[in-house]
Amino acid sequence: MISMLMFPWLNYANSAQYQNKTALRDDLQGEVFTWPQLAQRIEQTRLSLQRQGLSMGQGIALCGKNSLDLLCFYLAGLQLGLRVLGINPAFPVEKINRLCELNDISLRIDFSSSQYHCRRLKNSAKDDRTFTLTEGYTMTLTSGSTGLPKAAVHSVNAHLANAVGVSELMRFGANDSWLLSLPLYHVSGQGILWRWLQQGGELVLPQADFYASVIGVSHVSLVPTQLQRLLSYLAKHPNKFVCTKHILLGGSQIPLELTRQANRLGIQCYSGYGMTEMGSTVFAKESDETAGVGLPLKGREYRLVDDEIWLKGAGLAEGYWIDQKIRTLTNKQGWFQTKDKGQWLNNELVLLGRLDNMFISGGENIQPEEIENIIQGYELVNQVFILPRDDAEFGQRPVAMIQFNLDADTENNFKSAVEKLKIWLSDKIERFKQPVAYFPLDVEKARQEGTIKISRNLLKTELMTLLGK
Missing domain, CATH: 3.30.300.30 (ANL, C-terminal domain)
Incomplete structure (x- = not known):
């Protein structure tokens, strides 16, 4: 039986300290939710999944862009003890179907801007499972260079453990807000979600004017192209009030000139290194004039073996989902071999690229x-x-x-x-x-x-x- 204590949204809903606090703001729909209101919305979604005949250990796929509905299905699925797989809606239909088949998905939920549609993929007679799971797990597709991507399987506790180090570095707390600026089918989007849940802060779903939402929160995750567009937006709207104080950057090389411009506006940028298998960010630092990615965050461990980066610790996935089982992704020594090349220079990790590049x-x-x-x-x-x-x-x-x-x-x-x-x-x-x-x-x-x-x-x-x- 799953312990309800493991789900932060329920804890906050039952806490006198958090009950009246804003948990989520949907800027697009103009809705605001306290923790009890959000927990009730998630519970309603959990009951709708239960009515679909789903039980612990089965898989659901969420196919769509970020929305309040998709977020509630993500959390409700975990609360029900399901495996929750996020799929990019831009994938071709054939690829989506194949991913659902490979990952033993029983129900696919497709989201549009105003509604969602449930599609049953397996009937009860075919759900004779050979696996046994005792809690809900997320399944996040890796960005494999060839073939269909594998799904990395994370527990709720692994996500929460990953969130601690980033929140400490970026000074994110219960009185701060983080924009859900990246998709939940990507590990970076999930990283935002779990920092919010770990700290009990405020999560904001962006409005149609994306950069107006960016400057309305204290914390945001962006890729360099988005930071460049944010700076252009601010140049065109010099009288806009900017709440943003902290930006976590990732996704590619980060131009120093961009972080310098942000710093002149009173915004601290952070350069990070992370991956799907580790639940998001592993190393990070306040952006400076050097090309490194700083020190390992709380709970992470690293090793350099023949210039290859090996990792373990907070956020490490349980394994990959293969043939109805969670298969380990670590080597015999218990480390995840990243295939990333790096060196330790001036007391920080410097990335040298992919070994296969x-x-x-x-x-x-x-x-x-x-x-x-x-x-x-x-x-x-x-x-x-x-x-x-x-x-x-x-x-x-x-x-x-x-x-x-x-x-x-x-x-x-x-x-x-x-x-x-x-x-x-x-x-x-x-x-x-x-x-x-x-x-x-x-x-x-x-x-x-x-x-x-x-x-x-x-x-x-x-x-x-x-x-x-």
Whole structure:
């Protein structure tokens, strides 16, 4: 039997200290909920799931963008002891169906802006399960580079343990508010949710004017592109009152100039490193002039083995869901091998890139992220990605797909910016690591099926098109 004490929303609803406190604000619908009101809404959702004939251990899939309904189904599913899988609604129908099949999903719930629709995938006769689960678990799809992504399985306690370290670093407490700025099917969105639940603060669902909601909360999680747009928004609305004091950044390289601009506005940015298997952020620090990601947060442990980052501790998943079982994701020593390359430098972790991104040019190892980090230091660069291009003489050579911060993004301006960058770069990196060609980076096109991260695989496909292959 699941203990109700493990669910923070119930604890807050029954606490004299929190009963009258705002738990959630839905800016889009103009609704405000105290903890008892929210707990009642979640309970109603739990009962509706129960009426679907669902029982402990079965799986539900939530397919949609963030909404109050989706949030309530997420929490109600856990309270009922279900496995809750988030799916990106931008995925093709065939992929959604296959993911539901692989993860033993009994009920899929599709959300639109104003309603939801439940679709039963298995009847009771087919729910002869070979697994035994004693509590609700989240299932979060990893961003695997090939094939269908695996689902990392987390307990409620693992999510709450992950939340502690981030909340301490960013000084997030019961009197603060955090915007649900990232999707719940992504581990970064769930990280926001569990920090809110761990601290008993206020969660805000954004209104149609997203950046108006950003400046209306104390804490927010953004990717660099969103921070860039926020700064542009504030430049256009200089008289807007800004409540935001803390921004957690992730998703790609973080341009120093962006964090400097935010700091001048009184906003502290934080540079983080995390992953799905660890429940979100693992390392983080206040953004500064160095390229590292700081120290491990509370409860996390790390080890560097042949330059590979190994992790364990707070937030580690129970395993991957494979063949109706939770399969361990740790090695024989009890560590999760990330396939990320790093080094310890000046008392912080410095990320050197993915081990599987490296390629060889003329017998020399090329780590794309090393070149990207250097080019990112050029003041006109917003984002850059280095990719290999086949070469008859050297095997492969590095080329750059790059987005400049230009007033007018014309072909002549791009060519001019590239020439200036080449001069700037000439004495900052070995000649064989310097890109042999430059192409414009289309950030929106590079995001795979609505995810917040840029896909190197999509960029490689785009590069082949540009090269006429």
